[in-house]
Amino acid sequence: MHNIKVDINFAVKSSLKSGLDSIEIDEYKDKANIGYQKLLKLVDKGDIGFPKLVDQALDNITAYAKKKLGKFNDLVVVGIGGSSLGLEAIVNALLPHGYNSLTFSERGGFPRIWIADNVDPYKIQWIMKNCQPSDTLVCVISKSGGTVETVSNFNILYKWLSEEVEKPKDHIIVITDPEKGLLRKWSEENEIDTFFVPKNVGGRFSVFSPVGLVPASLLGLEIDKMIEGAKDFIATNLQQALVLSAIYIFYIEKGYKINVLMPYTSRLSKFADWYCQLWAESLGKRYDKDGKEIFFGTTPLKSVGAIDQHSLLQLFKEGPDDKVFTFIEVLNHDADKKIVSVMDEEVDYLKGKSLGELLNYELYATELALKNANRPSVKIVTDIIDEYRLGYLMMLFMYVVPIVGLYFNINPFDQPGVEEGKNYAYGLLGLRGFEDYIKKFEQGYLKLDEYII
Numbered sequence: 001m002h003n004i005k006v007d008i009n010f011a012v013k014s015s016l017k018s019g020l021d022s023i024e025i026d027e028y029k030d031k032a033n034i035g036y037q038k039l040l041k042l043v044d045k046g047d048i049g050f051p052k053l054v055d056q057a058l059d060n061i062t063a064y065a066k067k068k069l070g071k072f073n074d075l076v077v078v079g080i081g082g083s084s085l086g087l088e089a090i091v092n093a094l095l096p097h098g099y100n101s102l103t104f105s106e107r108g109g110f111p112r113i114w115i116a117d118n119v120d121p122y123k124i125q126w127i128m129k130n131c132q133p134s135d136t137l138v139c140v141i142s143k144s145g146g147t148v149e150t151v152s153n154f155n156i157l158y159k160w161l162s163e164e165v166e167k168p169k170d171h172i173i174v175i176t177d178p179e180k181g182l183l184r185k186w187s188e189e190n191e192i193d194t195f196f197v198p199k200n201v202g203g204r205f206s207v208f209s210p211v212g213l214v215p216a217s218l219l220g221l222e223i224d225k226m227i228e229g230a231k232d233f234i235a236t237n238l239q240q241a242l243v244l245s246a247i248y249i250f251y252i253e254k255g256y257k258i259n260v261l262m263p264y265t266s267r268l269s270k271f272a273d274w275y276c277q278l279w280a281e282s283l284g285k286r287y288d289k290d291g292k293e294i295f296f297g298t299t300p301l302k303s304v305g306a307i308d309q310h311s312l313l314q315l316f317k318e319g320p321d322d323k324v325f326t327f328i329e330v331l332n333h334d335a336d337k338k339i340v341s342v343m344d345e346e347v348d349y350l351k352g353k354s355l356g357e358l359l360n361y362e363l364y365a366t367e368l369a370l371k372n373a374n375r376p377s378v379k380i381v382t383d384i385i386d387e388y389r390l391g392y393l394m395m396l397f398m399y400v401v402p403i404v405g406l407y408f409n410i411n412p413f414d415q416p417g418v419e420e421g422k423n424y425a426y427g428l429l430g431l432r433g434f435e436d437y438i439k440k441f442e443q444g445y446l447k448l449d450e451y452i453i
C-alpha cells in the first residue's frame with residue numbers, strides 16, 4: 001500500500017489570493033478530465049503504450065539479470081534523454097550515495113554503474129579508465145537506434161571491449177525498437193542479447209520498459225515493486241493526477257511561465273531532471289493538433305531543497321510571479337541522523353533534532369514564505385523513498401504531463417523541434433542523405449567578426 005498524498009492547500013483561494021476557488025477546482029478538474037479522456041482513447045487504440053507496461057511479465061528480465069549476477073564488476077549504460085534519464089533517477093533515488101565506491105561484496109555482487117550519456121570525451125575517458133573490459137557489461141539503449149551521441153559513445157566502447165576480450169558480444173546488451181533502426185539491425189546480425197522497447201512507448205515514457213527495468217534489475221533493484229507502485233497509482237489514485245493537472249492547467253491559463261519541481265531530498269535530484277525532459281519535450285510545441293501555430297509551453301525548472309534555498313529561492317520569492325512550485329516531501333528519511341551540538345549554546349536549538357526533521361522544517365518554512373508572497377505551490381508527500389514509491393511517482397507524472405498537453409490540444413508524444421538541429425549536425429558530419437543541410441547551414445550560420453569580441 002502506498003502512502004503518497006497530494007496537498008494543494010497553498011494553491012487554493014482559502015490560503016492564496018491567486019489560488020483556485022471551489023468552483024474553479026471543479027471546473028479545472030473537468031478540464032483535466034478532458035485531457036484524461038483523450039489519453040484513455042489513445043491508450044485504448046494502442047497508439048500510446050506506457051500505461052500498459054504495468055501489466056507486462058518481468059520474468060525474462062529478472063531471469064536475465066540473475067544469469068549475469070556476479071559476472072561483471074561494472075555496468076556501463078550508453079544512452080541519452082529518455083534512454084538514460086529514467087535510469088539516472090532510479091539509481092540516484094535507490095542506490096546508496098557513493099555506491100560505486102563500495103566493494104564488490106558490499107554491493108552484493110552487483111556491478112558499479114556508469115552512464116555514458118554525453119559525448120564528452122572527458123567523461124568517456126574516465127569511464128574506460130575506471131573499468132576493465134573483461135569485467136564490464138555495456139548496455140546500449142536507443143529507441144530510434146541511431147541517436148548520434150549514443151552511437152558514437154557505443155562505437156568507442158565497442159572498440160575498447162573488442163581490443164581486450166575475445167567475445168565482445170558477451171559483454172553487450174542492446175535495448176531498442178523491435179523493428180527499426182541501425183542498432184536493431186546490428187544486434188540481429190551480431191546475435192547480441194537484445195530487449196525491445198514497445199513501438200508505442202516513446203523515450204521519455206519508457207522507464208517501465210526494458211529501458212529502465214533491465215539496468216535496474218542488473219543492479220539488484222526490485223523492479224517488480226516499481227511496477228507495483230506504478231500499477232497501484234493507476235488502479236487507485238488517478239484522482240491525484242487529475243487534481244495536479246487541474247492546478248497546472250489553471251496556472252498555465254493564467255500565464256504562469258515556469259513549472260518548478262523542488263524535491264526536498266538529494267535522492268530525487270535526478271528525478272527532477274527526468275521530469276524536466278518529460279515536461280519540456282511533451283509540452284513545448286509550436287503547433288496544436290489542428291496545425292495552428294501557438295508556440296505552446298511552459299518551462300520546467302529543477303530545484304533541490306534545501307540546496308536551492310541558498311541559490312534560487314531569492315528569485316522565487318521576490319522575482320516575477322510566473323512560477324508554479326511542486327514540492328516533494330519525504331516524511332521519513334533513511335538513515336536519519338540526530339544532530340549533536342558540539343559547539344556553544346548558539347546552536348543548541350539543533351540538539352536532538354534530526355537532519356531529516358531539519359530538511360522538512362526548511363520545506364515547511366519555504367512553503368509558507370512563498371505563500372506569503374502569493375506564489376502558488378502544491379506538495380507531494382511520500383512516507384519513504386523506495387522502489388514502490390518511485391514507481392508510483394513516475395507514473396503519476398507520466399499521466400499528468402500528457403493530460404495537460406492533450407487538454408490544450410497539442411501532441412505530447414512527439415518532439416519535432418529537436419529534428420532541425422539534428423539534421424544540421426548530420427549534414428556537418430557528412431551523413432549520406434543530409435547534404436542539403438550542409439548548404440543550408442552555410443547560408444544560415446553567418447557570423448560577422450565585428451560582433452565577435
Ligand SMILES: O=P(O)(O)OC[C@H]1O[C@](O)(CO)[C@@H](O)[C@@H]1O
Nearest residue numbers: 080081082083142143144147203
Ligand atoms: O532513445 P533514442 O532514440 O536514442 O533517443 C534519445 C532521446 O533523443 C530524443 O529523440 C530527442 O532529444 C528524445 O526524445 C529521446 O529520449
